[in-house]
Amino acid sequence: MPVAGKRTTLQEYVASKWENKGQNLGLGAVIMAIADGSRKVQEQVQQASLADVLGTTEETNIQGEIVQRLDEASSNIFVEMLSQSGHVAAIGCEEIENPVIVEGNVADGFIVLMDPLDGSSNIDVAVSIGSIFGIWQKSPGETVNDASLLRKGNEQIAAAYVVYGSSTVLVLATKDNVCGFTLDVSTGSYAVTHPNITIPADCPYYSTNEGNSKVLDEPTKKAIGLLRDKYSQRYVGSLVADFHRNLLKGGIFAYPADINRKSGRLRLMYEANPLGFVAEQAGGAASTGYERILDITPTELHQRTPLILGNKDVVESTVSVISGS
Ligand code: AHM
Numbered sequence: 203m204p205v206a207g208k209r210t211t212l213q214e215y216v217a218s219k220w221e222n223k224g225q226n227l228g229l230g231a232v233i234m235a236i237a238d239g240s241r242k243v244q245e246q247v248q249q250a251s252l253a254d255v256l257g258t259t260e261e262t263n264i265q266g267e268i269v270q271r272l273d274e275a276s277s278n279i280f281v282e283m284l285s286q287s288g289h290v291a292a293i294g295c296e297e298i299e300n301p302v303i304v305e306g307n308v309a310d311g312f313i314v315l316m317d318p319l320d321g322s323s324n325i326d327v328a329v330s331i332g333s334i335f336g337i338w339q340k341s342p343g344e345t346v347n348d349a350s351l352l353r354k355g356n357e358q359i360a361a362a363y364v365v366y367g368s369s370t371v372l373v374l375a376t377k378d379n380v381c382g383f384t385l386d387v388s389t390g391s392y393a394v395t396h397p398n399i400t401i402p403a404d405c406p407y408y409s410t411n412e413g414n415s416k417v418l419d420e421p422t423k424k425a426i427g428l429l430r431d432k433y434s435q436r437y438v439g440s441l442v443a444d445f446h447r448n449l450l451k452g453g454i455f456a457y458p459a460d461i462n463r464k465s466g467r468l469r470l471m472y473e474a475n476p477l478g479f480v481a482e483q484a485g486g487a488a489s490t491g492y493e494r495i496l497d498i499t500p501t502e503l504h505q506r507t508p509l510i511l512g513n514k515d516v517v518e519s520t521v522s523v524i525s526g527s
């Protein structure tokens with residue numbers, strides 16, 4: 203029985219949002235390229251063991267991490283789909299050292315920064331993983347080069363992520379709405395299942411790696427301790443899955459700086475900026491513990507950042523303990 207039924211499909215949503223108004227036509231094509239790519243990735247994730255795509259490529263990526271075969275496959279799929287959309291001028295990818303500048307440097311070009319497969323350590327144990335995308339628009343007349351990708355998060359025009367979980371869900375945030383779509387695997391089409399997402403005011407959950415408590419500085423240890431005293435812990439270890447649960451049910455995700463990782467663990471351009479944008483559009487907040495994520499001026503494509511993300515009030519109270527403000 204198809205899930206989509208009479209629900210609005212992603213294609214219809216995109217058409218009514220942009221095409222019918224003659225605005226941002228290219229953005230709709232970029233979103234559909236992400237959706238098409240995610241369908242292919244979802245097939246690989248589902249077939250992983252059978253299709254022999256588990257395991258490592260025996261290579262190390264720019265982050266110094268072992269590349270899983272699905273990391274590489276997902277990266278190739280999304281680079282291909284986005285490049286072929288005709289509306290993407292450049293792609294920055296967690297798995298690729300330098301930006302991919304798309305030939306032709308299209309006029310209305312969008313710039314997409316992505317983590318093609320988030321939660322790599324969960325790939326071969328059948329736990330939820332995902333893909334994350336931040337979308338910027340190049341300035342009119344700008345010839346895109348490597349520096350064009352170093353844009354602040356608050357200049358994003360849209361962000362999206364996909365969770366490959368017990369179902370496959372795509373969440374799209376634009377300046378006026380956050381909407382969730384579920385993939386109907388029988389038709390290959392995404393349909394609206396979560397219109398107008400806002401983070402619940404109630405915050406029952408916190409998500410953090412408690413194993414890191416011993417390497418936190420004292421204020422951060424105190425802040426995490428306050429979350430532990432008050433809320434239930436849920437930690438998948440795939441940012442996109444932890445964030446998605448907190449977005450729908452209320453919660454806070456924290457991967458703060460620690461004494462071994464003074465710049466944090468997660469990536470500003472591929473993880474923190476896109477999910478920070480989604481969180482803010484849904485009424486939440488995103489901070490390093492000292493400043494708003496979306497205000498950071500990036501200096502490197504692959505730079506890392508501490509990340510406190512989710513329910514606005516709880517992010518603010520956690521930040522005030524970490525920063526002493
Ligand atoms: P990656 O799989 O794209 O490299 O992402 C990093 C992952 C996040 O999904 C997750 O929040 C975090 O690393 C978990 O880290 P840890 O295992 O240190 O708790």
Ligand code: MG
Pocket residue numbers: 317319320321441473
């Ligand atoms: Mg990731």
